[in-house]
Structures are given as C-alpha cells and as structure tokens.
Amino acid sequence: MNARILTLLSAVAMTLPVAAFAQDTITGDTVGPADAPNKLVFRMTSDGPRNNDPVLAEGYSKLFNAFVANHAGWQVELQMMSGDISQEQARMLEQAKSGNAPDCAAVDSFVLPLFKKSGVLQSFSPYFKKEEIDQLFPFIREGVTGADGQIYAWWWSTDLRVLYRNTEIIPDAPETWDDTKKAALASVEKGMEGILFNGGRYEGTTFDWLANFWGQGGKLVDDAGKPVFGEGENREKFVKAVNYYRDLVESGAAPKRVATIGNYDDFNAAAAAGTSALFVGGNWQYSQLKTVLEPEELAKWTFSRLPGPTKDERSTGTGGWTVAAFSKDPAKVEMCANLAREIYMGPANELQEQLPTRADFYSTYKIFSSDANKAFGEALKVGQARPGAPVYPEISNQIQIMMGKVLTGAETTDAAVDEAFKAATAAFGRL
Structure with missing residues (x-):
C-alpha cells in the first residue's frame, strides 16, 4: 500500500x-x-x-x-x-x-x-x-x-480526457490531428499498433471523441435542447471530426480493433504490454499507470491536451x-x-x-x-460537459452506432451522420 x-x-x-x-x-x-x-x-x-x-x-x-x-x-x-x-x-x-x-x-x-x-x-x-x-x-x-x-x-468527481504517449517512442506532444496521425504511424513503424481510442458501443466512445467536434465550436443541441449537430456549419464540423477518426483507421494509424474497444482498461493493458505508445484516455488513468507499470517504464509515459484540427481549436470532455x-x-x-x-x-x-x-x-x-x-x-479550462438536455443519451447512442459504421467502413461518413441526426431528432420529438 x-x-x-x-x-x-x-x-x-x-x-x-x-x-x-x-x-x-x-x-x-x-x-x-x-x-x-x-x-x-x-x-x-x-x-x-x-x-x-x-x-x-x-x-x-x-x-x-x-x-x-x-x-x-x-x-x-x-x-x-x-x-x-x-x-x-x-x-x-x-x-x-x-x-x-x-x-x-x-x-x-x-x-x-x-x-x-x-x-x-x-x-x-x-x-x-x-x-x-x-x-x-x-x-x-x-x-x-x-x-x-x-x-x-x-x-462529487469530475474528469477529463487527455492524450497519453510513451515519450521513448513519441518524444513530442501532438498538437494537431495531423501531428497525431504522423506520431501514430511512426509508432507503427516501430512495431506498435498505433493510437488507441474507444470506438465500440460505449458512452466513452462518444465522450472521448466529442472534443474533436467541440474544439471546432460545434454544438450538439440548441438552447431548447433540440439536436442541431446535423445542420449547417455544425454538420460540417461534425463530419470533419468523424472523418478524423475514420482516417486514423483507414491509414493504419489506428488498428481496426478500435471499433470494438469500449473499456479504458484496454489502454492500460496495452501500455503494460508495450503494444501501444499512444492512446486517448481519462485523467484517472495516470494513477492507474503507476500501478500497472514498473517505475522505469512509467517514467517514459506522460500526457498532453487532446489535439485539434489546429493547435488553437482544442477541447476536452468533463464528466x-x-x-x-x-x-x-x-x-x-x-x-x-x-x-x-x-x-x-x-x-x-x-x-x-x-x-x-x-x-x-x-x-x-x-x-x-x-x-x-x-x-x-x-x-479543465477548455473542458466542456455534456449538454444538460434530456435527449443527450439518445444522441450518444446514435453517435456510438454511427461510429461503428464509419470505423468498420460499413457506411460513408455522410450517410452515417445523417442517419444519426435523423434518429436523434426523432427521439427529441418523443420527449
């Protein structure tokens, strides 16, 4: 102890x-x-x-x-x-x-x-x-x-998402999506499986990914709690953020298995096994890494803010x-x-x-x-909580379904996003 x-x-x-x-x-x-x-x-x-x-x-x-x-x-x-x-x-x-x-x-x-x-x-x-x-x-x-x-x-507790990395493999903190992709591909060249993130049917999949949408100024719902992520500029930002994850998988910067990951423990295990040098995780995992890694290995790991499309367009989810x-x-x-x-x-x-x-x-x-x-x-200063709208759980559910279609290549991003928006809007109408 x-x-x-x-x-x-x-x-x-x-x-x-x-x-x-x-x-x-x-x-x-x-x-x-x-x-x-x-x-x-x-x-x-x-x-x-x-x-x-x-x-x-x-x-x-x-x-x-x-x-x-x-x-x-x-x-x-x-x-x-x-x-x-x-x-x-x-x-x-x-x-x-x-x-x-x-x-x-x-x-x-x-x-x-x-x-x-x-x-x-x-x-x-x-x-x-x-x-x-x-x-x-x-x-x-x-x-x-x-x-x-x-x-x-x-x-009583809050949290946020950050980008963890093994500095022996990835010395510099990625600040943009492009930086992240390059770093992940560099780790693949060194025998790693690339960047890991939640992509399965799991609330963490939605919440971890939303920072990429929020960092651009995207809005999930309007002041009345009605879904708006599939309309106008919000839709453009939403599609752009989804395509970021899609490109990570299709380029090989992320393994295809991310589409089935729905547990932060998987990332700790990968760090301990030395199979990944980069993952999107929660702040609480820093103390967990102290438990699963030997001191000399722990010394190689650090974290940084989640990247954005540019280094100035960044956010993180607070739950x-x-x-x-x-x-x-x-x-x-x-x-x-x-x-x-x-x-x-x-x-x-x-x-x-x-x-x-x-x-x-x-x-x-x-x-x-x-x-x-x-x-x-x-x-936390750039953090954002999930909207206090009753329709949010269904929006999250639809994003999880959408992500599965996109990451597996089963459907185009545009079609999957439009289906998610249609389902979320219908759910709002039933409230």
Whole structure:
C-alpha cells in the first residue's frame, strides 16, 4: 500500500472511536451491524469496497466502516452496477418511475438531466451549505440544480480526457490531428499498433471523441435542447471530426480493433504490454499507470491536451459521478446526503485521485497540487460537459452506432451522420 493511502486511512482512523475498527463491519453486501434498525440501500459503481484494486477496496472499506460508526443504528446495503453503465442507468430510471429504485445511488452526470426531468430525485439542498455549493465549478453547480433552484444530487468527481504517449517512442506532444496521425504511424513503424481510442458501443466512445467536434465550436443541441449537430456549419464540423477518426483507421494509424474497444482498461493493458505508445484516455488513468507499470517504464509515459484540427481549436470532455436520493423517507434522504458528504465529497476524491468538483479542494488536498493534477486543472479550462438536455443519451447512442459504421467502413461518413441526426431528432420529438 502506498504512503498516500496509508496516511489517508490513518487520518480516518483518528477521527473515530477505537471500537469502530475493532472489527470489519462489511459482510457480503452490507456495511454495519445486522441488527441495525435502519437500512439504506445504496446502488453503486466500483467506487467502493468492491473495487478490483485491493488498495482502493481497502481504502473504501475503511471509509464505509467509518461512516456506519458515525451513524449508529444504520446499515448500508451495497448493490453493485454492472459495467454497462448506460443500461444500468436506464434501468434505474425506470425503477425510480415505478417506485422501485434504491434509496440512494450513483447517477452518471450525463444522464442526470433525465432523472431531474422525471421528478424522481429528492432535494439535497437542506444538507449542503451555501458556501459548499458556491465552491462547485459553474458547470457542476448548473448540472445538479433543478428548475426550482434546489440541489438534486451531489456531483462529487469530475474528469477529463487527455492524450497519453510513451515519450521513448513519441518524444513530442501532438498538437494537431495531423501531428497525431504522423506520431501514430511512426509508432507503427516501430512495431506498435498505433493510437488507441474507444470506438465500440460505449458512452466513452462518444465522450472521448466529442472534443474533436467541440474544439471546432460545434454544438450538439440548441438552447431548447433540440439536436442541431446535423445542420449547417455544425454538420460540417461534425463530419470533419468523424472523418478524423475514420482516417486514423483507414491509414493504419489506428488498428481496426478500435471499433470494438469500449473499456479504458484496454489502454492500460496495452501500455503494460508495450503494444501501444499512444492512446486517448481519462485523467484517472495516470494513477492507474503507476500501478500497472514498473517505475522505469512509467517514467517514459506522460500526457498532453487532446489535439485539434489546429493547435488553437482544442477541447476536452468533463464528466463525473453524482450521488442522488430516490427514497421519499426524509431520514434516508438525509443519510444519502451524509454518505455523499462523508465518503465521496473529498475523501474518495483523494483516495482515487479523482478530480474534485469544489475549487477549494485543489488547495485543501495536497495530492491535487501535484504537477500532474495542476496540468489536469489547466486542461479543465477548455473542458466542456455534456449538454444538460434530456435527449443527450439518445444522441450518444446514435453517435456510438454511427461510429461503428464509419470505423468498420460499413457506411460513408455522410450517410452515417445523417442517419444519426435523423434518429436523434426523432427521439427529441418523443420527449
């Protein structure tokens, strides 16, 4: 276990009664005593005690044990989501509409507008101070606020996409699409498989690629939330960005298998195996590379801002996770808010090095003042969140379908883009 995690866990331990750590109260899928009179059902991602990384799993176990120790009479039941986040979120929304959702859950920021519009979330406003809310980045604050001005979730982590490279193979950071293609082809000549990126049926495929569209000033939807990416100048920019990825595959700068990739872990594995020297990934992968690479290999890797058609036309996607309450029981809503505050707002950011959504945390937590995190902070200045429009999930779905057609050469770019736009527009009409 590294020193940072040990320090964090020690700090948590010091805030609790000694008895709280006398034994691990996590048994199976529950945290807390079996005879607790109150239970909170929390549906979660791998950001918890069931994380595949044993260090993170231990860290989260300590945090959850500390949480139940601080809230006598409560037990937390953990429900794990599968890796198919889009499907999981859609299922949870339907459960919420029918009154069968968990008490509390992780809601992906890109579908939060759908949950807010459906009226299934409970207000967190009574449980967070104005000073805390004011510290949220503007796009975060806007994302969690409803039309009535109430806070309906706590968006605790954010992220962004960058371009990772092995400096031994690619010394200079590519700043443009042309630079990227040349660098990828140079790596192929040295026995690598070229640049890797998500291209399968996966939300990451859409979000990672969108920076190429946004960097040109492209808009997915208008102020009313209606799709506009297939019209006029937006369509030109959209097609141009799609053709960038298409050309990477057709030129051999990217392997054909990108059309099936839908998991960031593939990129870490490729880096560890030495089969790729260039990939589009998330900021969180920098800390993961520290785990999968030997120190001498890690020293060869760095990251830079995502390239654009020109070095001045650049953007990056900013996403992240929220915690929200579905239960109508005031005690459970408050407990859900407490969970967001005590486990995720700060401690989990530090544990996983997931970028905080509060500006003050970048000075509060030493880890976020590192050179790497300072660089991520700078990149966030040109970042863009997915539009808070209910039609966005269907736009993303159609982009994923479109990308599959384009990257495999099954259809021309123009035809695939027009089909995606037609389907997204039809979905908007059904809302």
